[in-house]
Amino acid sequence: MADSLSYLICNACGTQHPTADRASLPTCFICDDPRQFVPASGQSFTTLQALRDEGTRRNEFIPLPNHSGHSTGADPETPQLTAIVTTPSFGIGQRAILVRTPAGNVLWDCVAYLDDATVEALKRLGGIQAMVISHPHFYTTHLEWAARFECPVYLAAEDAQWLARPGKEHDTEGRRVFLEEVETKVVIGGVDSGVRIVKLGGHFPGSQVLVYDGYILTADTLMMTPAGKSTWKVDALGNPRTRPPGVNSFTFMWSIPNMIPLNPTEITRIWHVVKNYEFRSAHGGFVGADIVDDVSLKSRVLDSMKIQIRAMGYDQHPLLEETV
Template sequence: MVSSSSYLVCNTCGTQHGTADRTALTTCFICDDPRQYTPPSGQSFTTLAALREAGEHHNEFHPFRPHPLPSLSASGQPPLFTSIITVPKFAIGQRAVLIPTPAGNVLWDCITYLDEETVQKVNDMGGVKAMVISHPHFYSSHLEWAERFNCKVYLAADDKRWLARRNEERQLFLDEIETKVEVDGVDTGVRVVKLGGHFPGSLVLLYEGHLFTADTLMMTPAGRSNWSIDALGNPRERPKGVNTFSFLWSIPNMIPLSADEIMRMWHILKNYHFTSAHGLFPDWDIEDQSLKARVLESMQIQIRAMGHGQHPLLEESLS
């Protein structure tokens, strides 16, 4: 019997396919889709076994702590979550996010590389009780993780066709706009919301006012800029008209979503409260009490830039 560590893994997107036969798999169907790409060198595959044997990669753990309360230093607060990233970068390079909840840890999104050191570190932190994957580009090796940590994976039913491996004992397929993540019947407090857009089933995760966006809402450099002070250290206002997020059907190929699709996403997201956002890469984190307004502002900026001088979303406000 072939070990799953010998299954082929796409070097570009990190998807683990359900075969070790290189003659049976010559292209990656995830990267053949117009939302992805193939590098100039062409498509190529590796395996988890080969990556481990080469010894060139390892996973790093980076705790994120919100801005400190007046009574606590930053180091005195427990982390809101811990980012897990592969170094050096492999494939897309996204982070997996381990979120502690009273019912156990929930893993948001997944990375391909998994070794015994990572398993031990995660187990030392309480293991993984449930996983949620935002969209097909981050499906990676999620069944490897689910099997090692003996947990189930929440996935959007809309995107089921993009699975390269299937195990319906592990994979839970979501049809609803909002889903509660539970562990052994206990509510973790995590809410999974299907916004669509990038993929029909693209998901975001909400936990205690924190919005985990993956690339359903793509953070921009302007959104992550420090506008609070000028070059001399004086306080200043954030400039008007700069966006915080972009809304793309294809991120690497920079194909935007339609105005109507962006509006549909807003009509779902506006029903939720959040004051921070956490994107797909390490340090892509924004804390702002006005963050929901910045989401709407970003949507309106994009719609205007696409040539829509009149559109119903331009009339939306938070008041």
């Protein structure tokens, strides 16, 4: 078996495939799925070693703001969440988020690029004790990360077919943990970290969010909209204002790049799970996809669902009667 640093990585989505033989891999099965796409320039691959050798990329660490209601007893000046962003952007361009808890650190999602500088920076922050991947588009090089930090990585059992490196021959230490339940507690060293992995489905059958201490990390499952990121606090003259009625904060998509929405049945099923959790700050899969310290955030999720369902022509749908 070839060294995994020489395994081919899709330039479009960042998925690492278990071969160094370019002649054996003409396409990426993730990009050929209707939820993703092959760029107009065509399919192409690189390797983790080649990305390192280029010397142009690095992972930046960006602290995200704490909300005022956090309750874990952590120093309010210490960021509970830190985004990890590859620059220049690679693949889909998502960010990972390090969640710092008293029990240990949990890495939410994964970026494809990993180098020694990233490992050392994370060690200074306490390392990684567990990883959680939201959905297959962000599987990327998760086995490389899990091996470097010798930690488990939690994946939805429903989405195991999308693993490009399946089986024990690639996960020799058995680091992958396939989740069957709707909710999973992340336990680190026998201690409940407070992190909850919540399976909502929709984008993929097993699409997951992470809930911790008033934060919800949404990836592509609850996709934040430009209007959702707007504050609407003041007008052009500096006068106070509120959000206009009928403006959404999230959209619910089967395919984000190809703009295929979820149907009302799926949206309703997502609501009946997510409504059971409390959160006031949301952080999506990309830089800037943040709503911080809004006690009405759950209502904004429900309002967004109602807006999408009405726009599809379902004026009498039962979800329209739901309240928070």
